[in-house]
Amino acid sequence: MSDFHDPPSAFAQHLGFELTDWGEGFSRYEMPITEALGNRQGIPHGGVHATLLDSAMGISGCWTGDPDTRLHALTLSLNVQFIGRATGTRLICEGRRTGGGHKTFFAEAVLTDDTGVLVAKGTGVFKRRPA
Secondary structure, eight states: OOSOOOOOOHHHHHHTOEEEEEETTEEEEEEEOOGGGBOTTSSBOHHHHHHHHHHHHHHHTOOOSOTTOOEEEEEEEEEEEEOOOOOSSEEEEEEEEEEEOSSEEEEEEEEEETTOOEEEEEEEEEEEEEO
C-alpha cells in the first residue's frame, strides 16, 4: 500500500469500509460484514455491494502519486451484476481503471468475500475533478 491515503468520507465511516490498498489504476476496499448491513434476508444489502463497487472504481482513477494533489471522481454511469452470496466475515472490493482520458475514465471492480466467494462485479464511467 502507498504511504499516503484518501481520508474516508463520513458515509464510508458510517458503513465501516476502509481503503486498504491504492496505487496507479488500482484500489482495494475492505469492510466487515455486520448485522447492520443486512437486508430482510439477513445478508448484506445489494446497496452495500453497489457502494463498494462504485467507491473502488471511482478512486482507482484518482491516484496522483502526490499526497498534496488530490482528485475526486463523479460517477456518470454505474452497472452492477449481483452474482453470489457472501458467506465470510469481510467484503473485499478491488477496482481497476480500464481506460479513458484526462477527465473521463472507465473502470471495473470485483467484490468477493474473505473466503473467495464472488459476490458481484461492476463497471462504470467516471469524471475526474479537483479535490
